[in-house]
Amino acid sequence: MSAFLEWCPMKPVFANNFELLEVFCNLVGCEPLRLAAVECLIQLAERKSGGVSEREPLLVLFQQKPLEIFLKAVSASILETEQTTSVNLQSQQSYNFLKRLSTLLLRLGTHQVLQLWGTREKPGSGEPTNFGVYLDVLLEFLKHGSICLNAETALAVPLFLEHELVRESTALRERLPTLLSVCAKLIVKPQYDSSSVNPFMAMDFLDQTEFNRFAVNYRHHVLEVFRSLVSLMPMEIAELISGCVMTVSKSPEALGQGDADAVQLFHNQCSGIQALVDVFASALSKLPRDVWPNAALLVQPLESLLLWNCTDPVIAKAKITMIESLFVFLDLAPTLLPDIIRQILAAVESANAAIAQGNYEVFNALRLKAAASLIRLCFTHSELIHRMSLLTAIYDGVQAQWALSTYRLRQYYSEALVCASRALPSLAEQQAIVVQIVQPVADILESSEVQSAISSTAALAEYIGLDQSPAQLSEERKATLSKHRHELIFAFNCLSAVARRGEAVEVSGTLCSAAWPSVQRLLPHVFACIRTLNDFSSPGASSVICAEFKKAFELTMIGKAQVLGIDISVPEFMKRVREDSLSAMQHCVNKLYEGCFTVLGHCANRFGELFYTLPNLVEEVTASTFHSYTSLPAAYLKMSIRLCLVRLLMMCPSHHFDTVVTPLLTLLFNRMNERLNMEWVQMVQRQGDLPKESPEDGLEEQLERLCQDEVVEDHMARYMLKEYLWFVGKMLPADIDPSHRRGSQSADGATAAPGPAPGPPNGSVAMEEEDEEDKTPSMDNGRFLAKHIASTPALYEALLTTCLTGLVVPDALFSNRVCAFLLTLLPKLSTFWLPDVATYPKILEPIVQSLCTHGEHAGNVTTCVQLIYVIYPLMLQANEQATQLLLSRLPGATVDKVSALKEGFCNPATKDKKKRDLIRQLLSGVIGKSTSEKHQIAVPEAHLPRVPLVGSKSMAEAEVTHHVDHILALPDLGLTSLFS
Numbered sequence: 001m002s003a004f005l006e007w008c009p010m011k012p013v014f015a016n017n018f019e020l021l022e023v024f025c026n027l028v029g030c031e032p033l034r035l036a037a038v039e040c041l042i043q044l045a046e047r048k049s050g051g052v053s054e055r056e057p058l059l060v061l062f063q064q065k066p067l068e069i070f071l072k073a074v075s076a077s078i079l080e081t082e083q084t085t086s087v088n089l090q091s092q093q094s095y096n097f098l099k100r101l102s103t104l105l106l107r108l109g110t111h112q113v114l115q116l117w118g119t120r121e122k123p124g125s126g127e128p129t130n131f132g133v134y135l136d137v138l139l140e141f142l143k144h145g146s147i148c149l150n151a152e153t154a155l156a157v158p159l160f161l162e163h164e165l166v167r168e169s170t171a172l173r174e175r176l177p178t179l180l181s182v183c184a185k186l187i188v189k190p191q192y193d194s195s196s197v198n199p200f201m202a203m204d205f206l207d208q209t210e211f212n213r214f215a216v217n218y219r220h221h222v223l224e225v226f227r228s229l230v231s232l233m234p235m236e237i238a239e240l241i242s243g244c245v246m247t248v249s250k251s252p253e254a255l256g257q258g259d260a261d262a263v264q265l266f267h268n269q270c271s272g273i274q275a276l277v278d279v280f281a282s283a284l285s286k287l288p289r290d291v292w293p294n295a296a297l298l299v300q301p302l303e304s305l306l307l308w309n310c311t312d313p314v315i316a317k318a319k320i321t322m323i324e325s326l327f328v329f330l331d332l333a334p335t336l337l338p339d340i341i342r343q344i345l346a347a348v349e350s351a352n353a354a355i356a357q358g359n360y361e362v363f364n365a366l367r368l369k370a371a372a373s374l375i376r377l378c379f380t381h382s383e384l385i386h387r388m389s390l391l392t393a394i395y396d397g398v399q400a401q402w403a404l405s406t407y408r409l410r411q412y413y414s415e416a417l418v419c420a421s422r423a424l425p426s427l428a429e430q431q432a433i434v435v436q437i438v439q440p441v442a443d444i445l446e447s448s449e450v451q452s453a454i455s456s457t458a459a460l461a462e463y464i465g466l467d468q469s470p471a472q473l474s475e476e477r478k479a480t481l482s483k484h485r486h487e488l489i490f491a492f493n494c495l496s497a498v499a500r501r502g503e504a505v506e507v508s509g510t511l512c513s514a515a516w517p518s519v520q521r522l523l524p525h526v527f528a529c530i531r532t533l534n535d536f537s538s539p540g541a542s543s544v545i546c547a548e549f550k551k552a553f554e555l556t557m558i559g560k561a562q563v564l565g566i567d568i569s570v571p572e573f574m575k576r577v578r579e580d581s582l583s584a585m586q587h588c589v590n591k592l593y594e595g596c597f598t599v600l601g602h603c604a605n606r607f608g609e610l611f612y613t614l615p616n617l618v619e620e621v622t623a624s625t626f627h628s629y630t631s632l633p634a635a636y637l638k639m640s641i642r643l644c645l646v647r648l649l650m651m652c653p654s655h656h657f658d659t660v661v662t663p664l665l666t667l668l669f670n671r672m673n674e675r676l677n678m679e680w681v682q683m684v685q686r687q688g689d690l691p692k693e694s695p696e697d698g699l700e701e702q703l704e705r706l707c708q709d710e711v712v713e714d715h716m717a718r719y720m721l722k723e724y725l726w727f728v729g730k731m732l733p734a735d736i737d738p739s740h741r742r743g744s745q746s747a748d749g750a751t752a753a754p755g756p757a758p759g760p761p762n763g764s765v766a767m768e769e770e771d772e773e774d775k776t777p778s779m780d781n782g783r784f785l786a787k788h789i790a791s792t793p794a795l796y797e798a799l800l801t802t803c804l805t806g807l808v809v810p811d812a813l814f815s816n817r818v819c820a821f822l823l824t825l826l827p828k829l830s831t832f833w834l835p836d837v838a839t840y841p842k843i844l845e846p847i848v849q850s851l852c853t854h855g856e857h858a859g860n861v862t863t864c865v866q867l868i869y870v871i872y873p874l875m876l877q878a879n880e881q882a883t884q885l886l887l888s889r890l891p892g893a894t895v896d897k898v899s900a901l902k903e904g905f906c907n908p909a910t911k912d913k914k915k916r917d918l919i920r921q922l923l924s925g926v927i928g929k930s931t932s933e934k935h936q937i938a939v940p941e942a943h944l945p946r947v948p949l950v951g952s953k954s955m956a957e958a959e960v961t962h963h964v965d966h967i968l969a970l971p972d973l974g975l976t977s978l979f980s
Helices: 002-007 015-028 034-045 052-062 064-082 089-116 131-143 147-162 170-174 176-184 199-204 208-229 234-249 260-285 295-307 313-332 334-356 361-380 382-387 391-402 407-421 427-445 448-453 457-464 475-501 516-535 557-564 571-576 581-607 617-624 634-650 654-686 699-706 709-731 779-790 793-807 812-832 837-854 858-878 880-888 895-906 912-922 957-969 975-979
Strands: 505-507 510-512
Touching (some): 015 034, 015 052, 034 052, 052 064, 064 131, 089 147, 131 176, 176 234, 208 260, 234 295, 260 313, 295 313, 295 334, 334 391, 361 382, 361 407, 382 391, 391 407, 407 427, 407 475, 427 516, 475 516, 634 709, 709 793, 709 812, 812 858, 858 880
16 A cells, blocks of 8 residues: 555545545554554655645644544553663564654654645645644654654754744744753763663664764754744743853863763763854854844853863863854953953963873864864954954964964964954055964975975975885984975965965055965965976876885875765774875875965965966966876865866956966866766776675775775766866856857847856955855856856867767766756756757767666666756757657657657647656667667768767677777767857
């Protein structure tokens, strides 16, 4: 019956005065059949298709009789489970039934009530009967001892609280205080206990590792309830937080006293309160000031925290985090600012003293958190710091701890001081501060040793220790090389922080920046370092690297594990990953790349016109970032895109499009096309040689795969394609103005010539940061760029070439991902031009080839069918007669099928599903056919070079060679006519 209900229409289910629903409800009270009956009702409750009239009868389940049956079953199950003291078959069955019954009730609420409450078709429909009783059941689920029930219910509750009509319900409003008190008990992370004290954990989780993964999401779900409650009861939540902070600050464990279990429990309490404070402050800051609670109540937790003198580093870190979250209320009590600065600097000082005595790990986390809080404070309250003359106090405190600080901590200090200096009244004063901050960086990068090191691969290998095995080095030499590596990383990271916090402002009609002169002075060293790092990927460069560090430019073991989806939190995995000399070198290379690319990205984002008028900018980027680009490791190729190129291109002012965007994008598309083709060739050559994955693979099997380079390279190839498609998606936002269609007609009938699109105001710096977290460029900036790309045919030609080539690759995941991307790309292309029908065989044949090769995968078939669904109307619009002729030549196509497809698309009454079914019928002779068959679209003037179809089975060497040759021939698709 459950399988029947999955596909049958709703009308027969509701026939005969809901007789079938009544049977199911009665069976819920019958113990042998209750679970099966609930499963059938869940099938109905999860229905989302159909209109209001079709689904509204489901609300009959909220009437008194069915709801009484559900409540009785819930009460009995809760009683049974609460009396459970051990795990046995009966307790397991009762608990499983309770979980499925909760799923039924939650689905009725989220999938039906919320969707049907006040719908457009029936605006009068409102609160269902017995809605208050239904909410009481949800509260019982939140009170239950099972955290799985708690989490599932907490996931649904915000949907009710945020619904604009449901949140006004009297029944809901009356239960908000109870909801708040129940959820307040859930914010503390529970401890794993599989004993008889909590048998639900033994039934829900196999071990503590599985529990720990669940607990992260569990707390997030509970905190989302509080986030939704903030706008409904801000006063009550503020009182709750104030009481919690005062309670923990006076606890004996606040000083780290008591036994280990009590201290650990207190750590969990502080962590939960810290998360609650963060959610409350974040949500309240987005509401109008007139709905805020009174200032005294909001400031009270901050005052309590400042009076809390704790010595335990874990608790001290939680305290600093809570203070940071409450910075948003600092304007209500500015007199607290000196105390906050004093406590942050004192936390760093005490941590440095403890580290000097050998307590590194937890105290290092404390001082890094304190320094990060100082950055945020200086960024969000720089005006207040200047008004209260506290910049000198911050500067003196930083100077006092500078010598004891690590390079990372010095980077944080530098970033904080740049933020604080932005409030100084004159540009000269700001520049004086920045010059002092950047001077240590300049001393490193402008030294003769570093300039020589970044000039060639051999010199850099010698400088950071790539040319010799550590076993051959003295301890003194090891310390020197370690210092070199850390200094280089610090220099680029610190320069990146200065660029990130710098800004370009207009003074008397001139764009200027206090940070730009210092950053510009050091940019040549950034370009030189990128060029030298990339040069290590060129053929023959590895000769300067010793055998032990041949894999220094590869991902670390942890990075590989993340690519392969291996859980790196498993203790057994971490034992296998040693911090050896190779891992340290891989980390160094990673940080050098990251620092250099981030500097360029922040310069484009923050300095605007100042950066884009840099002499020879395009030449420098080309000679550095694109040097050896086709052989660059995939992880660093991703860095170049995410951290540098996407910002550099999308932040470009419109009048620099021709000189900056066009050459760089053309180069990027062509290089990526070449690189992806190389990856596809290698994937074909590796096919059949890779070890097969199995869901039963244990940790040892996973680690064995992790150590095989071919496995990682196969995953990285897909990873690279995903990154490239993400980048192109940023370049082509969905909502492009149709008036910029290539060859579109204006109001007077004249054909508009494609020209450069308007861009952001010259020299403007977009994307102001709300806090210290930097963000990627917005779609608004990309819209200007997309319109420019529309007038540059070579860019679209290179882009389409890559996508069409990717469709016929013998990797189902690759092909499906490219096909899905084309679904968004082709409608955007049609925004700018309407090609004639001779264009479409070039697009249609790769789709047909993909259906032949990957027809056994339902996902690939669905995506390809949807793609034809998108382009078929465009084909009809271009040339109806030629389109029909073209489709009739598909393998297995008939005149009747082609005519039926046309009639279906031309008839407005035809539903989308029917249109897709007609496409499937037309392609039935193609999908999943033997790879030995030749499927060719017989239109000679539009013929795409055919690629032999390759299945998922391993291939003979001759077939591999033949297939590789054809893939290598694909880049020249003859697409120039598309853009004529």
